[in-house]
Amino acid sequence: MRRNAQGRERNRGGERHFSSSAPARRGRSSDPARLAAFETLRAVSADDAYANLVLPARLRRHGLTGRDAGFATELAYGSLRSMGTWDAILARCVDRPLDTVDPPVRDALRLGVHQLLAMRVPPHAALDQTVALAREAIGAGPSGFINAVLRRVSERSLDDWLDELTTGVDDTTAAGLRYSHPTWVVRAMRQALVAHGRDAGELTDLLAADNAAPVVNLVALPGLGDLAEEFAAGAEPGELAVGSATIAAGDLSRFAGVQDGTVRIQDTGSQLVARALAAAPVDGADADRANPDGASTASSGTATADGERWLDGCAGPGGKAALLAALALQQGATVTANEPAPHRADLVRRALAAVPETAWRITERDGRAIGGDEPAGYDRVLVDVPCSGLGALRRRPEARWRRSPADVAQLGALQRDLLRSAIAATRPGGVVAYATCSPHPAETVAVVDDVLRRTPGVELLDTPAVLDAAALTPLHAGGTAGSDRDAPGPRTAQLWPHVHGTDAMFLALLRVPAAADQTPATPTTTEAP
Template sequence: MSDSGTNGSGRGGGPRQGGQSSGRSGSHRDAKGRERNRGPRTFTDNAPSQRTRRADPARLVAFEVLRAVASEDAYANLVLPARIRHHGLDKRDAGFATELSYGALRGQGTYDAVLARCVDRPLDQLDPAILDALRIGAHQLLAMRVPAHAALDQTVGLARAVIGAGPSTLINAVLRKVSARSLEEWLELLLSEETDETRIASTRYAHPEWIVRALRQSLVAHGRPVAEINDLLAADNAAPVVNLVALPGLGSLDEALEGGATPGELVADSALSSGGDLGRLASVREGSLRVQDVGSQLVARAMAAVDLGDRTTRSSGAADGGERWLDLCAGPGGKAALLAALARQQGAHLLANESAPHRAKLVRQALSAVPEEGWSVRTGDGREMGAEQPESFDRVLVDVPCTGLGALRRRPESRWRRTPKDLVDLGPLQRQLLKSALDAVKPGGVVAYVTCSPHPAETTAVVSDVLRKREDLELLDAGAVLDSVSLTGGLDAGHDLTAQLWPHVHQTDAMFLALIHKKA
């Protein structure tokens, strides 16, 4: 986050220097020439009647996002746009609120370690609202280009306005201690006697220790050097660029490019945007231009691109006797929309299945930009599809529910919510859905098993367990197919016939892909 200038709300300024606690400067003599024993006071040091008593709207948005995440189990990417619109933030303030919200959530583990050194009680004994305000202040002081005095004054003003005068005094005292050191100086202090590599990485890169171990294991499982772990963790903490896709044959990138987006370098019909209110674009509102990670675009295109030749029997359920496609876990509809557009180009029909009625409604909305004759939506349990419609589809995408360890940069709160138990709980569901998909696909057809997690318990272990029990299945070279649908080729994503994308290598979410062919 880089802002220029300094305005009344205290945003902006150059990089802060470690050790500056209040930004004091100037002469130490008063108007009569007498020596003063301290420099001129900043706004934060003024008498109570002169201190900021209002909540800066951008910081208020960030505070409300953190409160919703903590108290309502909300997702930041869903809450944030609504709060920005509610408070009427302009583009600059919306960018500030976005960086502050996501940055405070991503860095929570590191900031809590710092705050624990500055608070005279365990953090879990603090009121949760106070702790969220402290995290917002810590992120400004340690990781943003905000002058220390502005970060202090505005965060204390926020606390005074929305929490109370008493808590604001505590917040002021704690954040003054935080401001005494730069982030690197705090990390040096926190890690000075630590020797365990996992705990060091956990504190430095703000990931729970179990996720550090899980990602290290994931690198090895997919054929990458374990030495890449720090690069991977750092990539999780980088603010992601917004990826756009124009639905093939239906949408256009022109409006986005005119608004400052740049053409995507990895996949056709894609663009990269710096963000802002994309809802202002007519093509986004009508659904022909969509926000979708490039990794998701690639795996959907890979399923559509597998050459089946004449190995499957055409179904009368598809337009002109063409192929039938199935998106088994379609909600909320991003991949389904892209698949429906691709199916339309190939004379195929897409059935999008979603078990939850409210998510099925979102799927219908996502598909609305594609002519209706090319798709349909089913609300039902995906685990039953194989029994209800056996050997009925030429291509099946099964994007299973997972821990989301591959999308931590986009869903920063997930790293603090997920536990190792989630891996155990999700495993049976993932296997049941994959088995259903394999029963639903025709002989000669293909199933694309997809997760937004690189963890072997959710990727290679699931695929190998299911394939081990059947002789009518074989893996296709998923890495080669991904290369064929990318603009560059040579993605270096393949390993043992499966494929794994990475944030630190491909600048995508860590999407896993296995292409399973049912022998004719």
Template sequence: MTSEQGGSAGRSNQGAGRSNQGGQGNPANQGGVRRRDDAGRERNRGTTRNRTVSAPGERTRAADPARLVAFEVLRAVSSDDAYANLVLPARIRNHHLDRRDAGFATELAYGALRAQGTYDAILSRCVDRPITELDPAILDALRIGVHQLVAMRVPAHAALDQTVGLARAVIGAGPSALINAVLRKVAARDLPEWLTELTAGLTDEVKIASITYSHPEWIVRSLRQALVAHGRDVAEITALLEADNAAPVVNLVALPGIGSLEEAFDAGFTPGPLVIDSALSSGGDLGRLSTVREGTVRVQDVGSQLVARALAGTELKSGRDGVEERWLDMCAGPGGKAALLAALAAEKGAWILANEPTPHRAKLVAQALAAVPEDTWTVRTGDGRDIGRDHPASFDRILVDAPCTGLGALRRRPESRWRRQLSDVVELGPLQRELLNSALDAVKPGGVVAYVTCSPHVAETIAVVDDALRRRDDLELLDAGAALDAASLTGDLGAGNKNSPVDTNRMTAQLWPHLHQTDAMFLALIRKL
């Protein structure tokens, strides 16, 4: 038994360590024989003992700043329903992490959140009670420890020492002993061995994938169905789930005619291969870029950039040549796509109305649009479902970026997979249909509506569009895949659903993380006749 494993031994060692730190040197026992060697460890008493790297008095009792940041992010997510991508940057700044430590904290927080399902299954084998009975703070600390042990290149002794030190500092000495004992059990196997044990005897492919790739079963099942419905092979599910678990690359976009990427390139970003005016990076403090602070360059997934450009580039048949176009972003908050659309509108001499129902998010939209000439845009605070009634046949191009489950952005929002439920799909369906119907009323004859979701779920994509087409006879479905190709640098994204089993939706398009390295954005382009 090592000195860290024994309760009474650990206490006596800690006391000796404190006396050493107090300037007493190596104490002698009666008879003048030293009880500790030069490394500060107790000498063997006739048996061979395994030793920890650190002397007992040197074991960590403070929280490493990077691990503390990751722990604070997990606590905010689990206790306050916070979003990791919003909490993490502030915590990094608060603790003054340098670039290396910020990267470590990011991987630790996001990795622990993504793999929570798998890690909880492992922990269930190592804890003598249901893990739901553990204090939530203890469970979050354990998840951080497991991620270091099985998924990061952190030596086991360092992962144990630092996680226990974190627990001592922010939870207490009692829980730290439990955490130490549990993580030692976890460390006895590597991840492949744990997965073999956890899936032994299972025959259900969905259950196996759920445990192996840390997705709720209902999401695995939904993504399998979505692949087939959008013309893909169900065998791609493994690659898709793996892509969801990969650390995403940061995507930037320079607002057309307004922003420049030169500063980003000087800072190590590389040109994006899929769309013009985009750049990619593995991370870092984006606040150091003045163009990002000014809003002329924005963080935006390439999938979002592509669907916005596809709408802006689609040919109209309005017979209004020379007349200023009127555009609408019906669900504009927090303003990313609205800013790009507004910049594209300014280039075309068009004007855009950005609608957002929530006042505080409407303010975010206005902030996002501030870099675009103010005579190009207006922000409206109101329900998008009312626009079709209040402003019929008034807009040439309309973006309906509908509220959805966000299953297409699980790699960027790792906590979403544990918050969303299948019931959310059912609840969002009526809203998605009402927003699309409102947009179809608000668009002019010859104008185009882009229906977009950051989800490939059949009920949120094909089913919504199919319903609209069945109910009206004044609509024409355009080739969204061709529009995405025209907006891309490659000219051939292969995102069109040419093999879709639903005849009326063969012209829709679906981007995929495992194929395009984008969020799983769905796009349908509908022209009013």
């Protein structure tokens, strides 16, 4: 299951070569694929836009499909991911501080460097096309400058540049330069590996995996969708999650299931989080409600009983809520999907549209209030809390440059309040799933430890074991890599891009104590993380 250092296995086909002929046109005028990539970088740099929202619109506008769309995507996403390394190289090739170079010119240079050093576009084509792009998109003025700078870049190989950049610097800075991550993220990732029971020596594999384009994961909503059409088109069964598949990027709306919402694009790690909550053992289900005929279907430590109430406290945009709702429908439960941001609540509504409405409702409340408003109201509660997103850097190419340590510190208070509220909203014997798409210790184990310390009686379940039971393949998500696999690891679970090929999702499953032992877990406002 372990992927190699460059994440190449997942990319299938090893190191990628792009010829200058990938885009439709050659010659002195710029081609639409490079223009689409340039426009995406401009929107990201100048308007704080998200590349994954901008690029599809630019591909459509320029009529790009197939190889041309693939070229534009690799150029835009790759340049954004590698921006730290490319800027460090450019700084050595420009005779003034790089941040005094006009931003559009800087973006054009980044695209040029990416073609030269990462896409193996022949140097003459990378130079000519970048100059042509600049002429068309910026004006003739900077052509000579761009040409001269890229010529200097092209005089060395990527390995030579990396050796030069990393000579005489400390390990963290070197890893940041080599793998294009801010140094604070490198530090955080190293701490995260150790905190989750893995070897700090995996750091470079993890950083490399952040730079590999992720495959697209699909899930067929259980009981509602199937993947036959996708398999016929070359999708492969997912190795980790039931009812999942991987497929090459492309226009997935051609599939009927994707169109009607019964097949969804969802990272496998997210799928497993929803499945683990649905499968987690709850204690002492309310037998009367669970089974009005009197025969209890749930006793201590069993999975779902008919009539259970589930809550997704932070549901937008609705990926996990949709899967939970489909599972709930199969298992005779109902889901309340809560999302306070109105536009994201609309996305949840759209995500849930494929599931019959008998299985779900949507609320738009502050999740911090739910525990007080509906104490002990739910059997299973998911809080997939707002987080730094450091576990999904593969999918959000610009995110690493936007986040800061202050974001992590700021989110800690909200994360703790949401978890406390979730515990208060869970009935005695019920289960809470605390999830983040970040492995940062401050957002994961520190939050869980802190809340557990202040909420006597709440028990941390063996989350890696529950996750393994919900998965197709043992994940060993409690850490203890390699020969130590049988040693006991943490009771929280952490997935990793370089190990599992998923986003770095964190999961802790907590069971609320039986009524007699329970100390009310009133959500309070917030102490420092």
